[in-house]
Amino acid sequence: MNLGLENKVALITGGSKGIGFQTAMDLSREGASVAIVARNQDALNEAKEQIRQETGKEVLAISADVSKESECKRIVEETVAHFGKLHILVNNAGTAAANSFEDVDGEAWQKDLDLKLGGTIHTSRYAIPHMKEQGGGSIVNLAAVVAKTPPANSLPSSVSRSAGLALTQAMSKDLGKHNIRVNAVCIGLIRSDQIEKMWQNKRPDLTWDEFSAETGKGIPLGRIGDTHEASNVITFLVSDAASYVTGTSVNIDGGSGNAL
Known part of the structure; x- marks a missing residue:
């Protein structure tokens, strides 16, 4: 199957390790040019070199903290300045934060929301005008299975991720007229x-x-699960093979979720 990713440009936050790194690798193998974002420059450099060696594709590595709006704007600007365009955004940046309600203070709530929800909102806002210029694009927001059915001791992550699912739905409705597709994946134990x-x-x-x-x-x-099992789904969702898929969330959890 031709995924239609040749000569596309993708920006992946949280791209130095795990699912983000594997997605960057797979998109590069399919012919896309990739910009990866993370806070640790050493990890970024290592990831960049590994992708380059295995795929022969140029990779742009950008150190940034996407919990800050100004940094979200900068990573989009640097990606477009380097590659000249932007078609794909994978909002993957995030950390695991799971506690009981009474154990999460205001600072922890704000930090989690700024990173997972704010990072997705702001990076998407700055990426969308460039996707419009290309006649369309694709955004995938990473969430977690707990976003659909939050258990005890899952805060603040489950709430931030649940908000991300609502954001995905709303964005897909607003952006469909611009041929910009917005989907989410809900990650289980990977x-x-x-x-x-x-x-x-x-x-x-x-x-x-x-x-x-x-x-x-x-x-x-x-x-x-393995990271490539998640990246395979993400790669499909951002590709032309999923050209009529938007506003949905896909569980990548081995069947452990309790909601469709």
């Missing part, structure tokens, strides 16, 4: 640095496959 540390700290006696099966006992597919 292999990450945090999961790797848990494995090494708690069960170093197990192989990864054994640890994955043990940890994923409550997941219908019986294991932890």
Whole structure:
């Protein structure tokens, strides 16, 4: 299948590691030019070089904090100044913050909302005019399965992510007339640095496959997901193959979610 990503330009926040990095790698393999954003310049440089070596594509690495509106504006401007255009935005930046309601103070609420919701809002706002110039574009907002059915001790992340789903729906309705598609993916248990540390700290006696099966006992597919399984879905959603898909959210969770 031709995904139609050749010569497209993509901007990916949280692009130095995990799902963001794998998505940048996959989009590059499909012929897109990619700008990756993260706060740690060393991690960005390492990711940039790995993508370049494996795909032969040029990668722009931008150090920024997308919890600040001025930084969101800057990363879009730098991407367009470098590549001359922008077609795709993947709003992936975010951290895991999960506590009970009484344990989250005002500062923690604001920090989480600024990063996950504010970063998505502001980066999208500055990217959209450039997508209009290209006759359309695609935005994918990363959320989590807890955004649909928040459990106890999931704050403030579940609330920020739930707001992100509402934002995705509203944006898709407003931007459809400009041929800009907006979708979300809801991530479940996916292999990450945090999961790797848990494995090494708690069960170093197990192989990864054994640890994955043990940890994923409550997941219908019986294991932890891999980053490429998430990036495959994101790559499809931003591609021409998904040209009639907008305003939806896709669970990437091995069947663990309790809501469609």
